[in-house]
Amino acid sequence: MKILLDTNSFLIPGKFKVDIFEQLREEFGKLELYTLDLVVTELKKITKTSGKDSGYAKLGLELLKRNDVVIIRSGGESADDEIVRIGNEYLVFTQDKGLIRKLKVNDIRIITLRQGKYISKA
Helix, strand or coil: CEEEECHHHHHHHHHHCCCHHHHHHHHHCCCEEEEEHHHHHHHHHHHCCCCHHHHHHHHHHHHHHHCCCEEECCCCCCHHHHHHHHHHHCEEECCCHHHHHHHHHCCCCEEEEECCCEEEEC
16 A cells, blocks of 8 residues: 655654554555655754654654655645645545645545544545
């Protein structure tokens, strides 16, 4: 299963104490995990801010490496626009409500976190 992860999906393990990678493996079996270079850039920017999200982003970057997430080079300026553009090739994991609306309009399959605990197809 090819899964494309958005920026906020990498913040979930720190913020909600949920091992999304283990849940994804349990739900879908063998995984191919992907993200965009723009998402990595966003995570790095978040690490430079003050507050809890900085620590969550650092953990997200570590988990990205630990879980062999493939980084896709993109030519766009917006991670959300790029995710919509290539999303039909993947199951997209995001919590971003605006992005979810765009993905649904384009009939792109979505995974999200429910009740702060469980991954679920939206």
